[in-house]
Amino acid sequence: xxxxxxxxxxxxxxxxxxxxxxxxxxxxxxxxxxxxxxxxxxxxxxxxxxxxxxxxxxxxxxxxxxxxxxxxxxxxxxxxxxxxxxxxxxxxxxxxxxxxxxxxxxxxxxxxxxxxxxxxxxxxxxxxxxxxxxxxxxxxxxxxxxxxxxxxxxxxxxxxxxxxxxxxxxxxxxxxxxxxxxxxxxxxxxxxxxxxxxxxxxxxxxxxxxxxxxxxxxxxxxxxxxxxxxxxxxxxxxxxxxxxxxxxxxxxxxxxxxxxxxxxxxxxxxxxxxxxxxxxxxxxxxxxxxxxxxxxxxxxxxxxxxxxxxxxxxxxxxxxxxxxxxxxxxxxxxxxxxxxxxxxxxxxxxxxxxxx
Numbered sequence: 001x002x003x004x005x006x007x008x009x010x011x012x013x014x015x016x017x018x019x020x021x022x023x024x025x026x027x028x029x030x031x032x033x034x035x036x037x038x039x040x041x042x043x044x045x046x047x048x049x050x051x052x053x054x055x056x057x058x059x060x061x062x063x064x065x066x067x068x069x070x071x072x073x074x075x076x077x078x079x080x081x082x083x084x085x086x087x088x089x090x091x092x093x094x095x096x097x098x099x100x101x102x103x104x105x106x107x108x109x110x111x112x113x114x115x116x117x118x119x120x121x122x123x124x125x126x127x128x129x130x131x132x133x134x135x136x137x138x139x140x141x142x143x144x145x146x147x148x149x150x151x152x153x154x155x156x157x158x159x160x161x162x163x164x165x166x167x168x169x170x171x172x173x174x175x176x177x178x179x180x181x182x183x184x185x186x187x188x189x190x191x192x193x194x195x196x197x198x199x200x201x202x203x204x205x206x207x208x209x210x211x212x213x214x215x216x217x218x219x220x221x222x223x224x225x226x227x228x229x230x231x232x233x234x235x236x237x238x239x240x241x242x243x244x245x246x247x248x249x250x251x252x253x254x255x256x257x258x259x260x261x262x263x264x265x266x267x268x269x270x271x272x273x274x275x276x277x278x279x280x281x282x283x284x285x286x287x288x289x290x291x292x293x294x295x296x297x298x299x300x301x302x303x304x305x306x307x308x309x310x311x312x313x314x315x316x317x318x319x320x321x322x323x324x325x326x327x328x329x330x331x332x333x334x335x336x337x338x339x340x341x342x343x344x345x346x347x348x349x350x351x352x353x354x355x356x
Contacts, residue, residue: 024154026124026223031107032114035060038068038103039124039223041154053081056221057094063224063316068094079103127220128157132180136188138195140207147191147212151180154219156228161252164259168250169218169232187214209239221249221314228252229314246325247336249314255355262311263351265320270349275308277349278322281341282307304329307339317356319343 027038038057045052056065066083073080073095081094089110096105101120106113133150153176156162166173173179195210215235222229230250237243251260258264266274286301288294294302307329310322319342324330329337343356 023129024127025120027118028121029118031116065222126157130176134184136191143207145207145210149187149214152217213237265354267349274349277345278307282339301330
C-alpha cells in the first residue's frame with residue numbers, strides 16, 4: 001500500500017514543479033558511523049509557492065531505498081524529513097539544517113538518536129529535469145471541460161543513456177522536446193475528438209465525467225555505486241470511480257554499462273523452481289499455509305491464486321524485489337504489490353556471471 005500512496009502524493013506535488021535545473025540532489029555522508037546516501041527532489045507547491053523535498057535514502061551496504069518526505073517543523077529553519085511507516089515506532093526522523101549543500105542534524109528512530117551529516121555530491125549532476133504539459137479545453141453547455149496531459153521527467157543527463165531508457169518506454173522516442181510535443185499534440189487531438197463524440201452520443205453525461213487527466217513521470221528510484229534504477233509511472237483518469245496507474249522499473253548496471261533484464265539475473269530455464277522460492281517467501285510474509293491457493297484464506301489480501309516471478313524488478317545488494325501492477329496480485333485498494341527474495345534463497349538460480 002505504501003507505494004500506491006507514494007504515487008498519489010508525488011503525482012499531486014509534481015503538478016507544481018517549475019523550472020529546469022537544480023531539482024535533483026544526491027548527498028553522501030553518515031548517520032552516526034554508518035555510511036548513507038540520500039537523493040532529494042526539490043518540489044514547488046503550486047498554491048503556496050514554497051519549495052519542499054521528497055526522496056529516498058539508503059545504506060550502501062544494502063542499496064535498498066527508504067522513502068522520505070518533508071514535514072512542517074516547529075522551527076522554520078529546520079528541515080524535517082520523515083520515513084513512511086504504518087507502525088509509528090518504525091518511523092524515522094531526519095531533523096536538521098540544510099544550507100550550502102550540507103544537511104546535518106539528528107536522526108531519530110524510537111528512543112535511538114544519532115547525529116547525521118550529508119553533503120551534496122557531484123554525482124547528482126548526472127540527472128536533469130524535464131517538464132511538458134498541455135490543457136485541452138472545450139465547452140459543455142456553459143461549463144468548461146478540460147483534458148490535462150503532463151510529463152515530469154528526471155532523466156540521465158548522458159544522452160545515450162537517456163535515449164536507451166526512454167526507448168524502453170516508447171520506441172518512437174527521439175529527444176524529450178520533440179517527443180513530448182508530439183505526445184501532447186496527439187493527446188489534444190484525440191481528447192477533443194473523443195469528448196465531442198461522447199457529448200453528441202450521450203448528452204446526459206455530467207460534465208465532470210469529461211474531465212480527463214494523464215500524468216507520466218520518471219525519476220531515479222536508486223542512484224548508487226552499482227545501479228541506476230529508474231522508475232516510470234503513469235496515471236490516467238477518464239471518468240469513473242477512480243483513475244488507474246501503472247509502474248515500471250528499469251535497472252542499469254553501472255559496472256557492465258548495461259540495462260538488465262530478469263534473464264540477465266536469473267536462469268529462467270529454472271522458472272518453476274524460482275516460482276517455488278517466491279511462493280514460499282510470500283506465504284511466510286502473509287502467513288498463508290502451504291496447500292491452499294493464495295486467494296483462499298478468509299482474510300487474504302490476494303486476488304491471484306499463485307505468484308510467479310515478474311519481469312518488473314529491482315535489485316539491491318541483498319536480493320531482488322519483484323513488482324506487480326494494480327490488480328495483478330491484490331485489489332486496487334492495496335496498491336502495487338512487491339515481494340522481496342534474498343539472493344541467498346535464489347542462489348541456485350542466479351546466472352553465473354551475475355555479481356551483486
